[in-house]
Amino acid sequence: MNTQTHIIAMHVIDEPGVLTKISGLFTRRGFNIDTITVGKTETKGTSRITVSLHCNEKTIEQLEKQLNKMIDILKVTNVTDNSIVRELCIITINIKNETARTELINYTKIYPAKIVDMNHTSMTLEFTDQPENIEEFLKKIQQFGIKEMVRTGIIGINKNR
Amino acid sequence: MNGSERILKTLMDHGINESFGYPGGSIIPLFDAIYETGGKFKNILTRHEQAAAHAADAYARVKGTAGIAIATSGPGATNLITGIATAHLDSSPLIAFGGQVPVALLGNDAFQESDMMGITQPITKHNYQIRDPNKVGETITKSIKIATTGRPGPVYIEIPRDPQIGEVTKETPKNIQLPTYNPTMHGHPEQIKKAAKLILESSRPVIIAGGGVIISNASQELNQLVESTLTPVTTTLMGKGAFPENHPLCLGMLGMHGRKSANYAIIESDLIISLGCRFSDRITGNKDTFTNNAKLIHIDIDPAEIGKNIPVDLPIVGDLKCILKDLNMYIKAITDKHARTGKETGWSKKIKEINKLCNCNTDINTYPINPKKIIHELNTSIKDTDIITTGVGQHQMYAAHYLKRKYPRTFISSGGMGTMGFGFPAAIGAKIAKPGCEVYDIDGDGSFSMNIQELATLKEENIKVIPLIFENNYLGMVRQWLEIFYEKRYSGVNLGKSTDFTKIAEGYHLNGITTERSSEIAEALKQATKNPESTIITIKIEPESNILPMLPPDGSITEAFGGCITKKGHYFNI
Known part of the structure; x- marks a missing residue:
């Protein structure tokens, strides 16, 4: 069966222990999480947990069913397709010389990357896009030497119908 | 009224006035409240918390209502674990109460503290920690609902010492909702109609009756289905008793240690109707060969069981009693037109014959005892x-x-x-x-x-x-x-x-x-x-007697060996 990246969003009751219960279910049933993010939602007292994982159709179906059984989860939505998907990435890059600096600044003009901090030896960029575009950007700037990088994990929302 | 008294009042309001338990420091207030009821609420003092959990579990299975086990924090609570896990895998409505150190000491490694919320999480249907005596009534009401409805399962309630003692100042709300919990009861009518058609069109149908038939009290409906279609019934270990075993179409247990007649029916069938059975490895043996090209109708209240282990042709999610009632109705509507109700087929005759062959003699008078x-x-x-x-x-x-x-x-x-x-x-x-x-x-x-x-x-x-x-x-x-x-x-x-x-x-x-x-x-x-x-x-008994037939590890049910069928190799060469 074909595997692909699936993105599942869960509305959950905002109580202590809920995240443990959900991540525990993933471990217990052998689902491997690639990214996980948690944040507030439009409704008070609820959080939204977004998980991305690489698996086949059968696994994702079983996962959704198991999640739907959890009493702390209000709603499970698959946001893999027909959705807006974003990830934020902050990257600090070494700057060896002036040429490198100019070249990097040029990259930020072509790609939607924003310079958020800079000194003599390094530059920090903020980049928000679809995960695959982030991957592409990272490949491009790898040559400069990435000092440190942080990614938020994927979030997603379904498109209006 | 304090939190402990509210626990007992809520349980008694739900008709529960017996428990199995063992006291200890963090649960003394609850035992004190039991004393105070003057025998209206009775605790059976077991000699180990594991036994309390098993007793409460069995109590629940026999009665069909929640069974209560009580233990103190730390070792008392961890001793419940095997019992809770047992109830979890057999879908039994056990409600286990565990004491806990006072709220202010939580997380400090206080005497007899263990993280029971963490430990019980993978082996319960749900768990709650009560920190406020005013939440006692609501939490227990929710727990009873969760434990006993849908696919039943154990609920663990942790209550630290202070909310047991603390004064209850608010009444329990009348209408307690669980917005995220709503088990499907009625099956999809179109799916049930399709099932009725499939059953009547099949020539070699067989029913697997699992523990779900017993849990949903659907034995009568199952009986009706068998009588109208003369479909043979195999049961899982959990389904034993769901269908009378003196019935000529009851083939007994299937699977790894299954009776030959039961496994034979599965191997030869063209339609398997699974009722509240989750196709564990002890039933299927090698999963790839289990259905052997037969179609599969899978009826279960838990949607996650459908397609989990065996691919399904026709899934129906809902309560078995409701679904079987509807199924019997549709079957009757169709058969009334064609007038084939209760008629023997070649299949039903053959199954009865094989079943008789498998009823080997048990009146064996040997020494040592068989x-x-x-x-x-x-x-x-x-x-x-x-x-x-x-x-x-x-x-x-x-x-x-x-x-x-x-x-x-x-x-x-x-x-x-x-x-x-x-x-x-x-x-x-x-x-x-x-x-x-x-x-x-x-x-x-x-x-x-x-x-x-x-x-x-x-x-x-x-x-x-x-x-x-x-x-x-x-x-x-x-x-x-x-x-x-x-x-x-x-x-x-x-x-x-x-x-x-x-x-x-x-x-x-x-x-x-x-x-x-x-x-x-x-x-x-x-x-x-x-x-x-x-x-x-x-x-x-005979020290080295073997229970047969059995399957080799990872074997398919066609590879079962041993057991008594009077004419050896008569129906299948095993």
Whole structure:
């Protein structure tokens, strides 16, 4: 069966222990999480947990069913397709010389990357896009030497119908 | 009213006035509140928390309502774990209360603190921690609903010491909602119609009745389905008693240790109708070959079970009783037109014939005793309404094969978890649930020893159950595996001969009978039944008897070997 990246969003009751219960279910049933993010939602007292994982159709179906059984989860939505998907990435890059600096600044003009901090030896960029575009950007700037990088994990929302 | 009194009031408002438990520092206030009820709420003091959990679990299985176990924090609570996990795998509505250190000390590694919320999370349907005495009523009401409805399962409630003592200042709300919990009851009508059609169009249908039939009290509806379509029924271990086993179309248990007639029906069928069965590995053997091109209708209340282990052709999600009622209605509507209700087919005739061949003789009078003989005597002497519990191992499989049960909730065994030591405390729970019935615990010397301390509970609480210990001085099931698959390299299975269960019984001031002759079993049973107090019967059996048929590990059900079919190789060459 074909595997692909699936993105599942869960509305959950905002109580202590809920995240443990959900991540525990993933471990217990052998689902491997690639990214996980948690944040507030439009409704008070609820959080939204977004998980991305690489698996086949059968696994994702079983996962959704198991999640739907959890009493702390209000709603499970698959946001893999027909959705807006974003990830934020902050990257600090070494700057060896002036040429490198100019070249990097040029990259930020072509790609939607924003310079958020800079000194003599390094530059920090903020980049928000679809995960695959982030991957592409990272490949491009790898040559400069990435000092440190942080990614938020994927979030997603379904498109209006 | 304090939090502890509110716990008991809420339970009693729901008709629950019995529990099984063991006290300790962090749960003293709740035991104090039990004292205060002056006997209106009764706790059975077991001698180990594990036994309390098993007893409450069995109580729940026999009664069909929630069973309550109580333990203190730390070691008391961790001792419940095996019992909770057992209830979880067999979908039993156990509600376990555990004390906890005061809220202010949580997370400080205080005396007898353990993270029970973390520990119980993977083995419960849900768990709650109550920190506010005003939340007691609401939480318990929700817990009872979660434990007993949908696919039932255990709920663990942790209550630290202070909310047990704290004053309740608010009434429990009248209308308690669980917005995220809404099990599907009625199956999709179109799917049920399709199922009716599939069943009537099939030429070799077979039903697998699982524990779900018993849980949803759907035996009557199942009976109707069988009578109108003459579809043979196999049961899982958990489904034993869902369909009367003296019926010519009842093929008994299928699977790894299944009866040949049951596995034969599965292999030869063109349509499998699974009712509340989750296709565990003990049923399917090798999953890839299990359905053998037959179509599969899978009916279950838990959507996650559908397609989990075996691919399904027609899924129906909902409560079995509701769905079977509808299914019977549609079948009737169709058959009324075609007038084929209850007509014998070539298949039903053949199945009945094979089933007869598999009913081998159990009245075997050998020395040492053949385990089948004990089951034979039980079949002869016990009432259909009496309750049998079992431990786990060979004796359990002998019971599963040869014991004839007619009614649901009269055969209580640890199926999914396979918990040795379950049978004896389960018998205690069953007896408390149905004091009017005789309760027999079919047990092994290994299994029985695991919760042997409950003999004290029998005596002190004046509970009458009859443990029948199949004594072979071996851990028989493992020994059987070592004999067949490990060239008789008996590692860690020899229990020795130093234990005298009758003397132990006497030490607890109970009656004990030991017998090693086939001819004495009936008399021992008669005496034990007549005696108003518990009698522990020890039966010395053939030490190296094997329970057959069985499948090799990872084998397909066509590879089952052994067992009695009178004409060897007559129907399938195994």
